[in-house]
Amino acid sequence: MTETHIDTHYLLHVLQKLLAIPSPTGYTDQIVHAVSDELKQLGIPFELTRRGAIRATMQGKVQSPDRAIVAHLDTLGAMVKWLKNNGRLAIIPIGSWSSRFAEGCRITLFTDNGMYRGTILPLKASGHTYGDEIDTQPVSWENLEVRLDEAVSDNKAFIQPLSKVHDLQRLGVNIGDFIAIDPSPEIHPNGFINSRHLDDKAGVSTILAAAKSIIDSGANLPMDCHLLFTISEEVGSGASAVLHGDVAEMVTIDNGTPAPFQASSEFGVTIAMADSAGPFDFHLVRRLIGLCVDHDIPFQRDIFCDYRSDSASAVEAGNDIRTALITFGVDSSHGYERTHLSALDAIARLLAIYMKSDPVFWRDRDTLGSDSDFPTQPIEESNFPDSDKGVILHQQDR
Structure with a gap:
């Protein structure tokens, strides 16, 4: 197999492009178009599901068995829960993330007819007014509100005690409007990348960079490989309805979680052995x-107990496929996140090499088969304790 090179300038270009496009779950049409355009430029054919999940195909020598590589386009965000009398907006989260990380975020509010800028603030935001209470108020979504940069909260209530709700309605603000959180990206010359929504726009970028590497090298794939981009992973449904029926193996790319008692790293590839849905x-x-x-790609293994991915949603939807999860370590996941370019490069290289490799088992082209060519996992009876041997022998004797 020829050496695999990843165009990291292209990878970072795509990442920055995607980060600039708001895409909270449920408001993903724009980023679907952006990734579709990128696939067109690469010359990779694709289809869209009704709601916009992308299923692209890089053709191989055989159509079956085929494999899939998946990442998600949707991100965390929020929605308007209530229009408040003070001209502010009560909100609820999209996806699972702490209100602690929402405090102080700059946001874009999308109404049916336009968009507005604003900031997420705690109810008691000014130390000059509330003193120590700004540090003792609870951390919760009920304790947050959005302040729009519009003339709806001019603090004239003591003169004219009228609700500001009609001002919000005049702007076209409604319950259920989407709120996108600014990513605030910063890419350092030493390779560190700080931004919100690296989960999973960094993963999407590694897939496109790996695909570009395959195309630039002119490599022939042994089997079809589908590039899947889902739009609802952050709320759990993810890859449940985007797979071809003959996909035999699927690799998900998402973020890992460097933390105490976690082996994930911001460098190299982190290979998940299991997540909350069970072993891969x-x-x-x-x-x-x-x-x-x-291929000398640095890696580490990890297990994620409070985590699920597109692989879980695919299996839970009834797909009988082999699944795996490879991750780039993201410090402060679902907050203001950080990873390193070396991790993204390593993942893109692994994906390109994997795409050029044979299937794990050719027998997987068939959904059902005999036991004659079914694989085995390594096990030696001599490694069992004597007591266990005795039980096994006793059962066999019976």
Whole structure:
């Protein structure tokens, strides 16, 4: 297999482009068009589902079995819960993230007819007014509100005690309007990348960079590979309705979580052994580990207990496929996130190498088969304690 090179300038260009496009779950049409345009420029054919998930196909020598690589386009965000009498907006989160990370965010509010800028603030935001109460008020979404940069909260209530709700309605603000959180990206010359929504726009960028590497090198793939971009991972449904029926193996790209008692790193590839939905496929995971070893790609293993991904939604939807999850370590995930370019480069290289490799098992082209070519996992009876051997022998004797 020829050496795999990743155009990291292209990867960062795509990442910055995607970060600039608001895409909270439920408001993803614009980023779907952006990724569609990128696929067109790469010459990769694709289709869209009714709601906008993207299913692209890089053709290989055979159509079945085929594989899929998936990342999600949607991000965390918020929605308007209530129009308040003071001209502010009560909000609820989209996805699972702490209100602690929402405080002070600059936002864009999308109404049916336009958009407005604003800031998410705690109810008691000024130390000059509330003193120590700004540090003792609860951390909760009920304790936040959006202040729009519009003339709806001019503090004249003591003169004219009228509700400011009609001002919000005049602007066209309604319950259920979407709120996108500014990413505030910063890419440092030493390779560190700080931004909101690296989960999972960095993952999307690695897939496109890997695909570009395949195309630039003129490599022939042994089997079809589908590039999948989902639009509802942050709320759990993800890859539940975008797979071809003959996809045999699927690799999800998402963020890892460097933290105490977690092995994830902002450098290299973090390969997940399990998440909250259970263990990933034994054989596919070992294939990815073997590719890292064979091609000198730095990696580490990890387990995520409070985490699920597109792989989980695909299996829970009834797809009988081998799944795996590879991640780029993201410090402060679902907050103001940070990763390193070396992790994204390593993942893109692994994806390109994986796409050029044979399937884990050719037998997986069939949904059902005999046990004659079914794989086995390594196990040696000599490694069992004597007591366990006794039980096994006793059962066999019976």
